[in-house]
Amino acid sequence: MADSTASTSDTVRPNLARRGLMFILSSPSGAGKTTISRMLLDADEEIRLSVSVTTRPPRPGEIDGTHYYFVDDAEFDRMVEEDDFYEWAHVFGHRYGTPKGRIRSALKEGQDFLFDIDWQGTQQLYQKDRQDVVSVFILPPSLAELRRRLESRAQDSADVIDARMDRARGEISHWAEYEYVVVNDDVDACFEKVRAILEAERMERTRQTGLIPFVRELMA
Numbered sequence: 001m002a003d004s005t006a007s008t009s010d011t012v013r014p015n016l017a018r019r020g021l022m023f024i025l026s027s028p029s030g031a032g033k034t035t036i037s038r039m040l041l042d043a044d045e046e047i048r049l050s051v052s053v054t055t056r057p058p059r060p061g062e063i064d065g066t067h068y069y070f071v072d073d074a075e076f077d078r079m080v081e082e083d084d085f086y087e088w089a090h091v092f093g094h095r096y097g098t099p100k101g102r103i104r105s106a107l108k109e110g111q112d113f114l115f116d117i118d119w120q121g122t123q124q125l126y127q128k129d130r131q132d133v134v135s136v137f138i139l140p141p142s143l144a145e146l147r148r149r150l151e152s153r154a155q156d157s158a159d160v161i162d163a164r165m166d167r168a169r170g171e172i173s174h175w176a177e178y179e180y181v182v183v184n185d186d187v188d189a190c191f192e193k194v195r196a197i198l199e200a201e202r203m204e205r206t207r208q209t210g211l212i213p214f215v216r217e218l219m220a
């Protein structure tokens, strides 16, 4: 996590304090956002996944509390009533939501969060917290390749894959609401591009709260 350890030594690079950011990755289902998210979480210690709550059943290999918090409809209703969500939406006949947790206070301390959420959630986060959001939309190289990936993942029935393909055009139509758009053709190349966006956004001037005292000292 970033902290303010500006050193007086000329040889030590200061690690300036900064606000964390809310890094959103969205894509039509199957384009690869889960894959890219996991690569980013493995490679980068400063970003943490915002684990969503969902009413959809777990897929093989998904762990409760790690990939999602899996709840039933009654529990989701209770959380909505108690205003526990930052945002929530209906997707593919299930409900998905971002629990509030301690996101706001952690952002102030320089913690970055990764959000694997859809365009509806992205719009809600923009409305609530414009300054901290960075949004990336991932496109598949073609619709034929999108179907191939959904089939190769082998976790959905043929009906569910058809439904996801039907929805893909609708999801892609939201591409222009995102700041960055990356085509996921080669997965390593896509990952490097997404990582470069994150690195650049961390250096955005207004996010670097440690700059003012640092520059003041430089000029003193």
Ligand SMILES: Nc1nc2c(ncn2[C@@H]2O[C@H](COP(=O)(O)OP(=O)(O)O)[C@@H](O)[C@H]2O)c(=O)[nH]1
Residues within 6 Å of the ligand: 026, 027, 028, 029, 030, 034, 052, 053, 056, 087, 088, 089, 091, 092, 096, 097, 098, 116, 117, 118, 119, 120, 121, 122
């Ligand atoms: N708005 C919103 N969307 C979410 C949330 N969590 C997941 N989603 C989206 O719900 C959609 C379906 O997710 P999932 O069932 O895991 O299937 P996927 O499309 O293969 O990732 C994806 O577009 C996710 O980005 C959330 O907390 N809020």
Ligand SMILES: Nc1ncnc2c1ncn2[C@@H]1O[C@H](COP(=O)(O)OP(=O)(O)O)[C@@H](O)[C@H]1O
Residues within 6 Å of the ligand: 027, 028, 029, 030, 031, 032, 033, 034, 035, 036, 149, 150, 152, 153, 184, 185, 186, 187, 188, 190
């Ligand atoms: N660039 C790529 N080339 C080939 N296969 C990919 C690529 N990116 C992801 N995949 C595969 O496509 C499938 C869907 O990817 P996933 O990350 O689950 O998508 P999403 O989270 O967007 O639904 C997975 O089996 C994944 O391993």
